[in-house]
Amino acid sequence: MASISKTVLFVSMLLTILFAFHFKDGESIFFVVPKVTVYVTNNLTNYVQLGVHCKDKNNDIGFQSLHFAESYTFTFRPAYMSYRSLYFCGFSFNNEFHRFDIYVQKRDQTKCEHECHWQIKESGPCKINDGSTECFPWNPNVVEDRQLGHTLNV
Template sequence: MCGSSAALRIIFSVSFMVIFFGGGLCEARMHVNVDIINDIGPNVQLGLHCKSKNKDLGTQYLAPQQHWGFRANLNVWETTLYFCRFRWGSQSQWFDILIANRDQKTCEHHPCVWSIRPNGPCRLTGHEECFPWN
């Protein structure tokens, strides 16, 4: 009797892991589109380098008012984080451009649009909200 009980527990555990990790929740994983706009000023090029713990998106250069963006899959624990280093003139600043538990609901159905300004980034999606540099 003890052997069959242990076997049932193993079957249940394996089935749960297959459903949980093999597609059940992973397929329902949400994504967010991030769009970054250079609003530093006229005639000022913006350099930026964005990455997460596991993914480096490389260096980009934006002319004034130019956009660049990326798509990020959010993990089920809502701990996804992307940060960017911004450089213009002699300035260098960084900011957490995507924090899952901050941005997920606001950017669920629309891209998370960020206006990068000298005083800090402003999220334009939803109601405009400006943040200080990190």
């Protein structure tokens, strides 16, 4: 009976130590997904000032006002194996407001392994990757009607 108790105690202590090392400093030391830094650069013509506000479901990165050629940056660690990381931004300029999903893990993970570079133009954001440029339209404007429980494109 004493040997079973010592074995159980030893195994539980070993598991506790392994678990503590696994989540050292709040991050797993196993299966570490590299951090991604997103760069959003104001490329609006006529030196228009750009307001940028980015966030994900749980983290509000904050608002910044950018002059021409200035960048807004943030760094995060994408989800491991679930492809669920999503960061979205609101953009304001010339009395207009637009939205865009600036990092969609399923779309961006292979092309933005460590860095994701975006240039914001009047027509929409353009991703710069290895000398090539891929431009996207703004997200449709969506208004949620809370009383009716559905969303409307406006």
